[in-house]
Amino acid sequence: MNVALIIAGGSGHRMNQDIPKQFINIYDRPVIVYTLEAFQKHEEIDAIEVVCLDGWHDVLRAYANQFNITKLRWITSGGATGQESIRNGVEYLRNDCADDDIIIVHDGIRPLVDVSVLSDVIAVCRQKGNAVTAMPYNEQIFKIRDEDSTCEYIPRETLRRVATPQAYRYGKLRWAYEKAFTEKIGIYGSAYTNTMMVDLGETLYFAKGSDRNIKLTTKDDLELFKAYLKLEENTWLK
Numbered sequence: 693m694n695v696a697l698i699i700a701g702g703s704g705h706r707m708n709q710d711i712p713k714q715f716i717n718i719y720d721r722p723v724i725v726y727t728l729e730a731f732q733k734h735e736e737i738d739a740i741e742v743v744c745l746d747g748w749h750d751v752l753r754a755y756a757n758q759f760n761i762t763k764l765r766w767i768t769s770g771g772a773t774g775q776e777s778i779r780n781g782v783e784y785l786r787n788d789c790a791d792d793d794i795i796i797v798h799d800g801i802r803p804l805v806d807v808s809v810l811s812d813v814i815a816v817c818r819q820k821g822n823a824v825t826a827m828p829y830n831e832q833i834f835k836i837r838d839e840d841s842t843c844e845y846i847p848r849e850t851l852r853r854v855a856t857p858q859a860y861r862y863g864k865l866r867w868a869y870e871k872a873f874t875e876k877i878g879i880y881g882s883a884y885t886n887t888m889m890v891d892l893g894e895t896l897y898f899a900k901g902s903d904r905n906i907k908l909t910t911k912d913d914l915e916l917f918k919a920y921l922k923l924e925e926n927t928w929l930k
């Protein structure tokens with residue numbers, strides 16, 4: 693079974709809005725619905741779990757009914773941090789998932805994930821045991837010496853930008869979160885499943901990423917999202 697684990701537990705304070713960013717309406721539907729639709733229409737996705745902000749579970753269920761997201765099977769609560777939210781989502785599946793099921797972890801605020809990205813992350817995970825979507829860098833990356841200066845750079849050919857979706861076998865994911873939280877490894881700061889896995893000594897495998905798969909963090913990102921939607925609409929009309 694291939695299960696999408698969508699993380700939508702954030703309160704979105706970086707966007708300075710009353711509504712959490714995953715629930716902001718863009719044209720005719722909220723951001724989270726665009727994300728859910730991408731998984732709903734992918735034929736290899738069997739079921740969807742959403743880790744959702746408390747107080748928004750009923751709203752989410754109502755949207756799922758309205759927009760026919762029939763694969764949505766579980767809604768559970770987030771935690772105090774992103775890592776706690778993902779861990780909650782993983783634990784919540786313990787009676788429903790087998791160790792070799794594939795869990796596709798995805799940020800609810802990346803609504804432009806497309807079919808080919810999802811297909812590749814599932815295929816690489818099936819073959820290698822895990823997969824993280826990745827893209828090359830096209831800027832030069834300098835390390836800061838202090839806030840005003842630098843004298844060291846990292847050759848960009850040696851770097852990849854890793855995003856979600858990321859796919860892991862359920863058994864490995866459960867083992868990793870249990871170990872990480874018990875031994876306090878890879879769970880602080882900006883840690884995510886990918887960095888935690890590496891901190892636990894695991895090797896990760898790259899799958900095809902997409903520059904279009906933006907994370908909606910700031911208000912500018914919302915404008916970019918709208919522009920992409922308009923572009924798609926115009927392309928379909930032609």
Ligand SMILES: C[C@](O)(CO)[C@H](O)COP(=O)(O)O
Pocket residue numbers: 774799854855856882884886907
């Ligand atoms: C994939 C990710 O960039 C971590 O590698 C993730 O999107 C981070 O999410 P955050 O909420 O900005 O920490």
